[in-house]
Amino acid sequence: MATAGDSEAVVYVVHCVDTEGPQYEPVEETIDKVNNIFGLNLEETEETLACLQDKAIDLDGDEEAVYKVVEPWRLDLNSTWDQVKDMLDEITSEQFRNSYPDSSGNGWLYNWFCLDNVGITGENPQHRDLGHHNIFDRYRRYIDRNDIKRDTIQWHYHPTSLRPDGPRAGTTYINSPDLYETLARKVVDRHWFPTAYRPGYHTERPDSHWFLEQWIPFDYANQSGALADDQPSATGAGHPRPGFPTSPVTRTTRRLETATDTSPGVST
Structure with a gap:
């Protein structure tokens, strides 16, 4: 980490992947x-x-x-777990990783922000893999079996829509009954808790802000409204949130240059 006295600052590039399993x-x-x-x-x-x-x-x-x-x-899209595995075999190979070394010569790293597809009791036209831990477990097993040391698993969450269909987007944490259960199950069933978060649909409201302030130290959510193409205005709650909230925050928010929510592929 560069200090104030260093002649050159260090820019850290963090690849955050919204990891939602196969989709059709x-x-x-x-x-x-x-x-x-x-x-x-x-x-x-x-x-x-x-x-x-x-x-x-x-x-x-x-x-x-x-x-x-x-x-x-x-x-x-990768519509089956076999297709997802083929993708992972390619992009986590040493040959692929070392094609994009950092300034220290280290290969490319991934941070897998895993989603639990829960709360979907209506239509599921995308054939999402429904259930707690389904995606988390597959990525953890893959990392363990392939002795991957530096990639991490983190937390991605989609608030429950009032219409509980697979493609629908919710925005409110308070009205999402699966929020606390999702994290509690990670602690109880998997002895795991995230240190970083990526918001579903790039949306954070006051209720999600205060939840994250209490529990999650790193928040990869901020997007530059000046640089984003075809993004809605980012002037208030419920939008991509450069500048929101205006009150002091204790967690670390990071700016995203681009965020493409198309995982099972690699999102950046």
Whole structure:
């Protein structure tokens, strides 16, 4: 760590991966997502998806923004645990890690922010692996079996939506019945507690802020509103939160340059 007297400061790059297990996204879910985000009423067909990817539908100036949601690489998901393992075998290999050394010559590191897919009692079109510890256990076993020393497992959480469907996003901690149970089970069942957190959907409200202040010392949540493309205004609670909260915080918040919530792939 550089000190005030050092001639050169040190910039630490931390790769945080929102780790949510295999995901499958049918075309109907993709178009439904577009309709919900942009207030459209497009037909949920393969033909519509192809037209959106070609920017061939007049969307009153939103063609590029919609394209970013349906870009082919975003829809190229790992839909099974076998596919996730193949990805991990590649990106955790010494050859891959050492292709991107840091200034000290050390290879690339990952921090796996594992999600428990719980509270989903409605539709599950993404075929999420539901249950406590399912994702956590697989990544812990993989790290142990492959004798990976420097990667870490941390905590990722999606507040429960009022409509408990897999793709739905909640924003309130207080109304999420699985919050305390999720962490309590990690302590009781796995003798583990996180030191760092990544918020689901990059959203933090006052209730989540005060919860994190009490329990989690490191919070990888801050995003630069000036640098983010096509992000909503970040001026208050419930938004990506550069500058929020205005009161002093005891936990350490870190700025994210980019945050792509598309895990089972590698998010940055």
